Amino acid sequence: MAESSEYLTATAQAYDAMAVRYAEHVNALAGRMPLDQAMLTAFAQFVRTAGAGPVADLGCGPGHLTAGLRDLGVDAFGMDLSAEMIRLATAAYPDLRFEVGSMRDLDLPDGGLGGVLSSYSLIHVPPVELPPYFTEFHRVLAPGGHLLLGFFESEGEPVTVFDHRVTPAYRWPVDRLAGLARDAGFEEVARLLRRPQEGERFGQGYLLMRRP
Numbered sequence: 104m105a106e107s108s109e110y111l112t113a114t115a116q117a118y119d120a121m122a123v124r125y126a127e128h129v130n131a132l133a134g135r136m137p138l139d140q141a142m143l144t145a146f147a148q149f150v151r152t153a154g155a156g157p158v159a160d161l162g163c164g165p166g167h168l169t170a171g172l173r174d175l176g177v178d179a180f181g182m183d184l185s186a187e188m189i190r191l192a193t194a195a196y197p198d199l200r201f202e203v204g205s206m207r208d209l210d211l212p213d214g215g216l217g218g219v220l221s222s223y224s225l226i227h228v229p230p231v232e233l234p235p236y237f238t239e240f241h242r243v244l245a246p247g248g249h250l251l252l253g254f255f256e257s258e259g260e261p262v263t264v265f266d267h268r269v270t271p272a273y274r275w276p277v278d279r280l281a282g283l284a285r286d287a288g289f290e291e292v293a294r295l296l297r298r299p300q301e302g303e304r305f306g307q308g309y310l311l312m313r314r315p
């Protein structure tokens with residue numbers, strides 16, 4: 104057990120050290136990612152329409168997307184492994200709830216959420232460790248709840264590790280990720296793949312899934 108959680112400790116420490124720079128980076132991108140924003144907006148609309156409960160922004164970082172969901176009329180809260188990220192999020196958005204924790208083992212009841220947002224927060228999970236995360240997302244979502252996943256796409260290659268500027272990360276073929284989510288009981292609603300924008304190295308993807 105200790106061995107399999109070493110990557111979580113490493114991830115938390117790396118984001119603690121880089122939290123201020125990461126927050127500056129995402130703030131500089133505000134308003135410059137129309138396709139990413141379109142998926143967040145669609146996700147928010149699906150969640151509002153289903154009316155199945157609040158949204159957990161898991162691996163929320165500095166909280167900008169939690170606040171974005173709030174601005175889209177969604178009851179959202181954030182959670183992150185990194186205490187420094189949670190400190191920044193709480194300072195920036197004092198009206199929202201943020202807490203430290205791991206999305207691998209959520210301290211949340213079964214079926215209480217209308218949505219889970221995992222925006223680039225599964226990217227550091229070693230592939231062999233990934234299936235239980237989807238099981239956990241499925242457990243905490245209510246029937247009719249939605250999952251929005253943001254990730255780096257592998258562009259025709261198998262799962263590939265790369266030197267992410269914070270800590271090593273993985274690029275995934277969209278079909279493999281969608282398959283893992285389906286194995287956990289999700290059905291696919293939509294997917295979006297986009298080419299790298301200026302300053303990015305890789306294509307990026309979004310999967311919108313629903314718990315039937």
Ligand SMILES: C[S@@+](CC[C@H](N)C(=O)[O-])C[C@H]1O[C@@H](n2cnc3c(N)ncnc32)[C@H](O)[C@@H]1O
Pocket residue numbers: 111114115118129161162163164165168182183184185188204205206207221222223224225227
């Ligand atoms: C690349 S950042 C993404 C932050 C934000 N969601 C965004 O889209 O900009 C990845 C975040 O996920 C968090 N994270 C990684 N693994 C996690 C886990 N198992 N549980 C909770 N947070 C995690 C990291 O601490 C980091 O803040």
